[in-house]
Amino acid sequence: MTRIYDDPAEFADDQLAGFLDLYADRVRGVHGGVVAHRGDEPQVAVVIGGGSGHYPAFCGTVGPGMAHGAVVGNIFTSPSAAQAYSVGRAADQGRGVIFSFGNYAGDVINFGIAAERLRADGIDARIVVVTDDIASAAEEERRRGIAGDFTVFKVMGAAAARGHDIDEVERLGRAANAATRTLGVAFSGCTMPGEDEPLFTVPDGHLGLGLGIHGEPGIRDVPMLPARELADLLVDDLLKAAPAGAPGRIGTILNGLGTTKYEELFLLWGHVARRLRDAGHEIVDPEVGELVTSLDMGGCSLTLMWLDDELDPLWRADAYTPAYRKASAPLAALRAPSGDELAGAEAVVTAPEAGEAARRLAGTVRDALAAVESTIREHENELGRIDAVAGDGDHGRGMLKGITAATARIADLGPEVGGGWLLQQAGQAWAERAGGTSGVLWGAALEAFGRHLGDTAESYPAGVVAAGVREFASTIEQLGGAQPGDKTLLDALLPFTDELERRVAAGEELAPAWSAAGQSATTGARDTAELRPRIGRARPLAEKSVGTPDAGATSMALIVTAVGRVLEGT
Template identity: 50%
Template sequence: MTNISNGATEFAGDMLSGYSSAYSRYLSLVPGAGVVRRTVDARATTRLVLGGGSGHFPWTAGFVGAGLADGAALGDVFTSPSAEQIYRVAKALPPAGGVLFCYGNYAGDVLHFDMAQARLRGEGVDCRGVVVTDDVASAAADNSAARRGIAGSLAVFKVAGAAVARGDGIDDVERIARLANARTRSLGVAFAGCTLPGAAEPLFRVEPGSIAIGLGIHGEPGIRTVPSMPARELAALLVGALLPEAPAGNSGRVTAILNGLGATSHEELYVLWGGIARLLGDAGIEVVMPEVGELATSLDMAGCSLTLSWLDDELAELWAAPADTPSFRRAAGQVPVADGKQLAVAVPKAEVADSRDVNGRDAGGRLVEQGDGGAGPEVDLARVALAAMLAAVSKAEPELGRLDAVAGDGDHGSGMARGLRAAVDTAGLGHRDLSSLLRAAGLAWSDKGGGTSGALWGVLLGGVADGLADDGQGYSASRVVAAVSLGRDRVVEAGHASVGDKTMLDALVPFVDVLRTAVESGAPLSAAWSGAAQVATEAAAATADLRPRVGRARPLAERSLGSPDPGAVSLALCLTAAGSVLAAPPA
């Protein structure tokens, strides 16, 4: 459990503040978003920005420094950073020829990084994204693009950072990162689950005398359980799972990363490494500069993972190149390089975009009061509806977390509550019309809620806002239906999911269909909404019979049977709460 904390909601922010203070010689804090280097390599024409949730230190903020990353965007514990956080970290760096983002293949991270990149491209910044897909337990070899990223991320981050340091352009840095990812494989095991800050119980338990195989670093349980075994047999299990996935035509050289997950002693890791090294040697594998230690943790989880990353000459040189970060250091001169001298220049003062026009915050991220501009009663109605949604989700927060922990990391309830609080705070500011309020609320929700749900609710509210843009047409029931339909379409496009995949769409799509049919039949909006919300609630409950086909829960599809999708359940709660306000609007 987390013994040192000022509270669960402050934990990630307090951690990042303390970390940036301890290592101020390396990096600067981007308030509420992440960290950036104090110096950049003089030859660098590309910036490398990492990202992911907190709770995994040193992954990713621990790798910000010379020869590795230029910045890292951090979300809450086990929660992706928001698009706003990612954007602010990228903008805090000096301009360059391009920005490469590198992060794990998790739905929330992909959504938020995609949105941040779209915003940067709109400003003329050449940016690319490389997702890490090293975890062999999360999908079959013939579907490797669906695999999630775990500790093998370090192999990808390191070679990409070394390419940046030697002056490679963004095309080459992206090529190298993709090559390293294609040649990197990992498998993790757990001996005990981890516990989120403020929680009384771990996300999952491993029975005494057992080992969970195939865990994820966000606290996802393993895909199967086996009896405990001696270190030599565990080494054989890990090596035996990874060697068959060696890329064709490999040179027989690998780097290996034996990673502790937070509560496994280094001494135990070295015992295990001895067996792994012998097995690799017996297989004729040359190991280049292996790493053993805690590099991608999962709070207090007891367990470890093994990564093998197959090297060619270029990757081997980049892996061995100098680096100096708070958590990963490598001296110069270990291999011949074109120029072993690490040059640096000062980073200009951090630049953060002023986004007051879209989400009510100034350049420092603070809420700024705005005039009402003659807002109509529908603005007050939306504010009350958001507050009702927050009340419903807050009441259900423990149950939503429990549902999410069945096959995920247990943070859905806290993330929804956090995002809704931000949406309510933003809605409390002056807004000219309903569209601007909903757009601001969606951006705030996405920024503070993080994760897949935060991103998708931001997309949903943004779509509804666009459908209700103030053009003098008013807010008829048919126009509300069209706007909600637009929001649904945006979610489908962003989330790459469909009905039956066990996501929020399983509740959202029937809601929109029933709402449209009722309004077209002449029903008042309030009655149509309430009836559609009841259908959404029933549809959310019915997801208990589905197996997830996308998202973090997919590798544990069987485990989730009998338990409804938390995203669909929380959506139905929100729709029901909004319907109650429509039925009894404020005076």
């Protein structure tokens, strides 16, 4: 829906005023439209136009290498002959004017009159009408002009920029039109400024094949297609309508009509490109984006211009307009990264060689992770119920996905791998599969723990393990950004870590110290019931959570307790 306007009746003039302000460094407003700034060498003036509502058609493609002026009519309405005449006069650089526009009755008449008036003033004026829409008529000369406007303007703009005379620019424009075919589909109509109802509609779940850009009748409505089939339909119908003796090089536009977005067009482009190449065509400088739109209409069109040796360089040539900019120099200065340069990114990183102590540690890590998995599996539903009080209830499920991925990953690793590496791999698997913030934090923390332990130590005394737990906790603090008392897993983890460090520093063995510290985790988790979360929850949910402990702190306490039992048993 069109939403931004003041007086709907003044929409076309008001938007043009904003455009002229924005691009005051390159265009100048004149009665009826805009003219581009000009170079020292006079050129044949290519003056394009039609109604508003089709941006970047038409004023968005005025500039070096494209058009020299654009006539700006009211929304979806031909400009008047007086407008076209005025812009033509202002754009003329003494080498004549070519008016070019899509084949609509009003435009044909008004530009025709304007050309007559220019000739009466002694200015050579020609007309090149664009007729690319294969859905609109069987006879080529009766077809409407849609996104093929762009290829024709592009060729003439490039030809004019090369200094060709008016006969030659006109001839090349006609050649471009004769070589261009477009087929479009609409998914939804568009709404004029100030109106609540769309100008036309497409039945829900259907696409209008060949529907015109102002809602003119198309070929037929068909049920909506998957992208691959839509691409096949567009390509196949266009190839059937190819000009006789068509060569294999094709300039291509996949054009969005307004509300069909870039990502959708890219996805469709993948299929279009494959289908064209499968048919033996070489795709030259494809353009995917919005070049000829219809306000907020949903849909797209595919334009093919069969290129010969004359049209090819004109299609490839540089241009610099408000909406369409193309330059060969910036790309020519670059090269693709070499395989060596990219190798680091995708190489499979192998486990470092592990010492004897690290291999013994690996056994403990495997046992501990197995115990964690079984504990989480046992408490999955309970954790879910706690989380559902003020969250989305997926904490148990997410933790189980994480630990399951972790144990599956280390099950693939052999007995030569050390415990530090196992923890790093477990952490990566956990983060990638568990999803959610807690999954990423658990994964990163395990990875940090494993990196701290490493696989080359002669032994893993209690102090090293406690320092590894501190790394685990610090990673979560730094990445998660929470503070103690924020009702997060830190409220179980930090009391545990502090107590473990204190006992180990006092000379206690790891296993009893861990189990005793585990009591602090359990107490800390239980006490979160009295807290309000300070991050990540809206106020009503925060209030609701009082009286229920934090799910992440609860699972943390369960896990350290389970690991404590493993350590006591080894």
